Amino acid sequence: MNKTVSTDELLADDDGPLYVAHKKVYPQKVSGTFRRIKWGLMAVCLGVYYLLPFVRWNRGLGAPDQAVLIDFPNRRFYFFFIELWPQEIYYFTGLLILAAIALFLMNALGGRVWCGYLCPQTVWTDLFYAVERWIEGDRRQRMKADAAGMTVNRAARLVAKHAIWLMIAWWTGGAWVLYFSDAPTLVKDLATFQAPAIAYVWIGILTATTYLLAGYMREQVCVYMCPWPRIQAALTDEWALNVTYKYDRGEPRCSVKKAIDLRALGEKVGDCIDCYQCVAVCPTGIDIRDGAQLGCIQCGLCIDACDSVMRKIGRPARLIGYDNDINVQRRIAGKAEVFKPVRARTVVYASLIVAVCAVMLYALLTRTLLDVNVLHDRNPVAVKLSDGSIRNGYTLRFLNKRGFDRVIAVDVDGPANASVHVVGLDSVTPDRPMIIIGRDQTTELRVLVTAPFDEKAEKSVPVTFRVTDIGLGEVATATDHFVTP
Amino acid sequence: MSEHHEVDSVSGRTTTGHEWDGIKELNTPLPRWWILTFYATIVWAIGYWVVYPAWPLVTGYTTGLFHYSTRASVTEELANLEAMRGEKMKVLGNASLAEIEKDPALLALARARGKTVFADNCAPCHGSGGAGAKGFPNLNDDDWLWGGSLDQIMQTIQYGARSGNAKAHEGQMLAFGRDGILKPDQIVTVANYVRSLSGLSTAPGYDAAAGKKIFAENCVSCHGENGKGNQEFGAPDLTDHIWLYGADEATLVETITNGRAGVMPAWSGRLDPVTIKALTVFVHSLGGGK
Ligand code: SF4
Ligand code: SF4
Numbered sequence: 001m002n003k004t005v006s007t008d009e010l011l012a013d014d015d016g017p018l019y020v021a022h023k024k025v026y027p028q029k030v031s032g033t034f035r036r037i038k039w040g041l042m043a044v045c046l047g048v049y050y051l052l053p054f055v056r057w058n059r060g061l062g063a064p065d066q067a068v069l070i071d072f073p074n075r076r077f078y079f080f081f082i083e084l085w086p087q088e089i090y091y092f093t094g095l096l097i098l099a100a101i102a103l104f105l106m107n108a109l110g111g112r113v114w115c116g117y118l119c120p121q122t123v124w125t126d127l128f129y130a131v132e133r134w135i136e137g138d139r140r141q142r143m144k145a146d147a148a149g150m151t152v153n154r155a156a157r158l159v160a161k162h163a164i165w166l167m168i169a170w171w172t173g174g175a176w177v178l179y180f181s182d183a184p185t186l187v188k189d190l191a192t193f194q195a196p197a198i199a200y201v202w203i204g205i206l207t208a209t210t211y212l213l214a215g216y217m218r219e220q221v222c223v224y225m226c227p228w229p230r231i232q233a234a235l236t237d238e239w240a241l242n243v244t245y246k247y248d249r250g251e252p253r254c255s256v257k258k259a260i261d262l263r264a265l266g267e268k269v270g271d272c273i274d275c276y277q278c279v280a281v282c283p284t285g286i287d288i289r290d291g292a293q294l295g296c297i298q299c300g301l302c303i304d305a306c307d308s309v310m311r312k313i314g315r316p317a318r319l320i321g322y323d324n325d326i327n328v329q330r331r332i333a334g335k336a337e338v339f340k341p342v343r344a345r346t347v348v349y350a351s352l353i354v355a356v357c358a359v360m361l362y363a364l365l366t367r368t369l370l371d372v373n374v375l376h377d378r379n380p381v382a383v384k385l386s387d388g389s390i391r392n393g394y395t396l397r398f399l400n401k402r403g404f405d406r407v408i409a410v411d412v413d414g415p416a417n418a419s420v421h422v423v424g425l426d427s428v429t430p431d432r433p434m435i436i437i438g439r440d441q442t443t444e445l446r447v448l449v450t451a452p453f454d455e456k457a458e459k460s461v462p463v464t465f466r467v468t469d470i471g472l473g474e475v476a477t478a479t480d481h482f483v484t485p
Numbered sequence: 486m487s488e489h490h491e492v493d494s495v496s497g498r499t500t501t502g503h504e505w506d507g508i509k510e511l512n513t514p515l516p517r518w519w520i521l522t523f524y525a526t527i528v529w530a531i532g533y534w535v536v537y538p539a540w541p542l543v544t545g546y547t548t549g550l551f552h553y554s555t556r557a558s559v560t561e562e563l564a565n566l567e568a569m570r571g572e573k574m575k576v577l578g579n580a581s582l583a584e585i586e587k588d589p590a591l592l593a594l595a596r597a598r599g600k601t602v603f604a605d606n607c608a609p610c611h612g613s614g615g616a617g618a619k620g621f622p623n624l625n626d627d628d629w630l631w632g633g634s635l636d637q638i639m640q641t642i643q644y645g646a647r648s649g650n651a652k653a654h655e656g657q658m659l660a661f662g663r664d665g666i667l668k669p670d671q672i673v674t675v676a677n678y679v680r681s682l683s684g685l686s687t688a689p690g691y692d693a694a695a696g697k698k699i700f701a702e703n704c705v706s707c708h709g710e711n712g713k714g715n716q717e718f719g720a721p722d723l724t725d726h727i728w729l730y731g732a733d734e735a736t737l738v739e740t741i742t743n744g745r746a747g748v749m750p751a752w753s754g755r756l757d758p759v760t761i762k763a764l765t766v767f768v769h770s771l772g773g774g775k
Contacts, residue, residue, distance in 0.1 A: 379614025383625040383772065386725035393625070393772055423770045424592045443589065446596075448772045 024146070025219060025285035027129060028139035028277075032304025041117050042126060050171070053178035057081075060403050063440075070180050076440075082364065085401065087371070094360045098353060105349035107232055109341055110322060111242035115228065116299035121221050124172070124214035125283065128165055135161045139280060165215050166207065173206030219284035222297055229294050239340045243298050244323040245278075245289040248332045256313050271315045278302035278320060288320060370406070371399035372467045374478040382485045384453075390415075391450040392482050396465060398445070400437040407470045409434045414463030414482045415451035422447050434470065449482060459484050574598070578759040582635040585766050592766065599767025602760055606752070615771050620730055620747055625771045628727040630719040633775040637716075639765040645751035646719060653751060656718030661703065662742030669742075675699040676737035682712040682724045685732060 057067035057080055064071065069078040077084040084091055106113050115122060135157050136142050145154055177199045178186055189195035190203075213221055222229065250272035254262065259269045272289065279287045281302055286295040288302050300322070307317040327337045377393035385391055400406050410433045412420045422433040423446040437443045449463060463482040468475050491500045493511060503510040514520075533539065538554065540547040577585065577595055585591045604613055610621045617623035622630060631641045631654050646654035661667040667675070677687040678696025687693070700712070707720040714722035721729060730736055730745060752761060768774070 377614065379612065380616035380623070380625055383616075383623065384726060385626050385773075386628040386722065386727050388726040391625075391772060423772065424586045424589065444593065445589070446770060446772075 022220065023285060025283065026139040026142050026280075027283045027285075027301075028280040028305075029133055030281040030301050030304045030308075032307055034300030034304050038117060038126065038299065038301075042123050045118065045120075045123050046127070050175045053175065053183035059083075063403055064182060066182055068179060069182075072180060083401065085399065087399065088367070091360060091364070094356055094363075098356050098360075101349050101352050101356065103228075104235060105346060105353065107235055108237065108240055108346045108349060110298065111236065111240050112229070112232055112296070112298040115222060115226075115297035119297075121213060121226070122283075122297060122299065124168075124210060125218050127168065128214040128218075129283065131164050131168070132161055135164070162215075165211055169207045169210035169214070170203065172210045173203035176206050177202050219295070219297075222284060223295055233294075237345060238326055239324060239343060239345075241322040241324055241339070242292055243288060243296060243300060243303065243320065244292070244325070244328070245272075245320050246318075246323060246328060246331075247289070248328050250289065250319050271310065271319050273309065273313060275309055277305040277309050281305040292325075368474070368476055369401040370408070370467065370469055370474045370476045371401070372465060372476045372478045373397045373399075374465055374480045376480045376483075382483045384485060385450065389450055389452045390482075390484050391448055392463075394447045394449065394465075394480060396445050396447045396467075396478070398435070398437050398443045398467060400439060400441055400443075402439060404439045406437055406439075406472075407434055408437055409468045409470055410447065411466045411468065412449055412463060413466065414449065415457065415461050416454065418449050418451040418463070418482070420447060420449050451482065453484070457484065570598075574759045574763075577763055582639065582762065582765060582769075585762070586635070586770065592770065595763040595766040596770055598760065598763040599765075602756065602764050603767055606756070607764075615768065620745075622729060623727070623773075624768050625773055626727055627773040627775070628722065628725060629773070629775070630716065630721055630729075632716045633769075633773055635765060635769050635774065638768050638774065639761060641749060642761055642764055642768070643751065643753040646749040647746055648748060648751040650751035650753075654719055654749075656707070656720065657746040658707075658720075658740065658744040660742065660744035662738075663744070667699065667703065667741065671695075671699050672738050672741045673734070675704070676734055676741060679712065679723050679737055680732060680734065683726060683732070688734065 052068050053066065055067040056065050057078070058065055059078070064078060066078065067080050069076075071078065075086045103114055132142070136145060148154075174190070181199070186195060186199065190199065217225075247270075249270065251270040252268075253272040253274040254269045256273050259271075259273070262269045278289065279285070279302075281304070282288070283299060283301065284295040284297060286293060288296060303318070303320045303322075306320045310317050310319055327339075330337060373396070375395045375397075377395070381392070383391045383393070396410070398408060400408075409429075410420060410422065412418055419431065420433060422435060425433055425435065425445075433447075435443070435445065447465070460481045460483045462479055464477050464479045466475060466477050491502070491509070492498065493500055493509065496511060499512040501510045501512045515523075534547070535550055536553075537549040537551075538546050539549065573594060577591065577598070580588070580591055585595050603611075603615065607615070611617050611624055612621075615624035622628075627633065629637070631637060631646060640652075641654065644650045644652040644654070647657065659666065662669065662672050673688075674692055674696045677691040678693065678700050681687050681693065681696070701710075704712075707718050708714055708723055709720075712723035714720045721727075728736075729747075730740055752764075756764065
């Protein structure tokens with residue numbers, strides 16, 4: 001049967017939104033163990049982010065003295081004592097692999113602890129909430145003010161809040177660009193409007209994104225935009241510790257007074273008094289008592305909230321805690337709790353982390369500061385000379401990663417009686433071309449290797465270019481083939 | 486629009502009021518963001534008509550606010566490119582050929598420019614790597630018909646050989662057989678003699694003394710007494726291992742019978758002087774340059 005409805009109802013229903021209408025979350029202030037951990041981690045993360053560009057590191061004359069610097073124009077990356085070249089991009093691959101496995105390991109141990117404590121979205125949102133609370137008051141006041149509508153006082157407060165937010169956001173963008181240029185100089189240039197336009201553009205972009213993401217989108221980023229909750233759900237297992245409402249202890253919910261009476265009668269009552277404190281403090285606005293869910297970022301704030309409630313009513317703490325369903329079930333069955341931080345999954349992740357670290361460390365410690373790459377001429381592969389001898393052409397790229405010019409000798413091992421010639425170079429030592437490579441530079445040269453024709457020789461023999469630093473004796477080699485037509 | 490809106494009892498949604506054969510249409514509007522995007526595209530399109538050439542007219546088209554045209558923008562970009570190159574090419578123009586080869590940075594620049602020009606202009610005959618082919622010299626080796634020094638290479642590129650240019654290299658291999666100067670059996674004999682000059686095997690029973698005599702009477706004027714060739718006429722060295730047309734007896738007989746006169750076009754006028762300079766350095770640095 002059809003019924004007629006009012007136009008108001010219609011309008012409300014009209015658009016059939018694609019996702020749930022935004023419900024504003026007003027997280028309440030909370031204090032406790034996890035809140036303290038979060039403050040501590042926030043201080044560390046933001047401290048590192050904002051201050052690192054100002055840390056100096058002496059690399060000698062002419063080299064930048066910034067400890068962490070991504071030098072795009074000169075294609076160098078500096079990290080304290082490490083200087084990386086574009087050719088060594090695999091170190092970054094290694095770091096990304098490490099980051100991924102570390103995330104997996106965290107997830108296997110404590111669920112989405114990354115989300116709750118370390119993710120930039122969480123850290124900055126938390127900071128923005130702190131500012132909001134400082135200026136607009138706690139949950140109740142904010143809700144009341146929102147409902148009451150605009151007053152002069154409120155307008156002033158809003159202006160103040162957004163100003164501080166924008167300042168934080170602006171400084172976040174500002175710190176970002178400092179990683180790409182000498183920080184003190186750039187700060188000065190920015191202040192005097194001398195800095196390159198691209199710096200202002202990036203500061204603008206990051207100011208906007210920080211302000212929008214941490215000030216407005218907040219938990220929506222975690223729930224709608226971030227892929228990690230979905231991936232995480234597929235990666236987790238039943239032993240991972242998640243923020244869990246221990247329903248075995250909490251249910252049935254019951255008011256304090258009634259609970260005392262019922263307990264006196266020896267009846268089973270739960271510890272949860274249905275006070276909604278855990279919901280009030282949740283930055284994503286969910287009710288953890290509904291069980292594990294996508295919205296929960298494992299920040300532990302509901303644990304702190306419930307703990308203080310339990311303290312007040314004289315019941316044991318950790319009605320909500322890092323736990324898992326296995327233990328809930330075991331307690332219901334009257335068995336002891338078990339925690340298995342060491343299991344196949346975590347052992348594999350941990351050993352992978354150790355292995356990748358070891359490989360990277362080995363590569364880093366054994367990396368050479370003199371390098372040579374070789375590319376054989378493709379067309380023609382080999383050339384027959386008028387005296388019948390055979391010549392092959394190569395392009396050699398020399399890399400001098402040291403901070404001074406070096407004299408390099410080029411030798412070649414390969415076909416019998418081979419001679420080597422560098423195009424464009426009249427060598428003082430005819431059989432052993434010597435070249436100079438500028439400090440911190442690459443040089444590309446065309447090198448010709450000539451060998452007498454030998455009918456019995458193989459069509460293709462390996463040829464090794466050995467380049468030797470005359471001063472230091474450092475040697476680098478590259479191998480290719482010498483081909484006879 | 487119908488006056489009253491009904492709610493479908495099954496889906497709980499309103500209907501549009503349209504009905505066909507008892508089937509009613511549910512009112513399922515597009516999501517608002519979609520509609521807004523749609524309006525935004527309309528606004529965008531109007532802006533586009535105004536700013537860019539858009540509407541074809543009978544004899545032309547609306548040119549838009551800025552008279553933008555892709556053709557003009559390509560021309561402009563090309564001009565910019567030339568201007569950009571001009572700066573660097575000026576340096577090449579001012580340096581001598583030898584100076585360019587000595588300076589690694591200039592050499593790299595000349596080679597880079599030379600390589601692209603070579604690919605565009607020279608590769609059809611000499612191959613993309615300059616390896617040549619039958620009748621088209623390999624530019625990587627050390628055998629040069631007209632000389633392999635920087636200056637000689639530049640001259641050959643500028644004016645060519647038998648190109649019709651007044652300054653072109655001239656000189657040709659005569660058609661000894663076709664013109665009746667030598668008889669077929671003499672040609673075979675001298676062909677074998679030429680093979681022997683570079684240490685190649687000769688046909689059994691061939692008369693070396695007769696070959697030498699024919700060679701002395703007909704060939705030394707260009708190829709020299711010892712068959713070492715003469716770069717003035719582009720006469721190849723017959724004692725080395727490099728053969729432009731091939732060294733087997735049949736090919737040699739063909740060469741001697743009908744002669745040879747390959748043509749290298751003149752590039753001066755077609756390529757600007759700096760480009761020819763870059764090309765010269767590139768060819769020289771292929772490895773055969775003297
Ligand atoms: S804070 Fe604790 S007692 Fe209060 S509703 Fe949440 S779980 Fe129950
Ligand atoms: S449910 Fe608890 S742990 Fe999860 S996001 Fe909310 S407050 Fe944090």
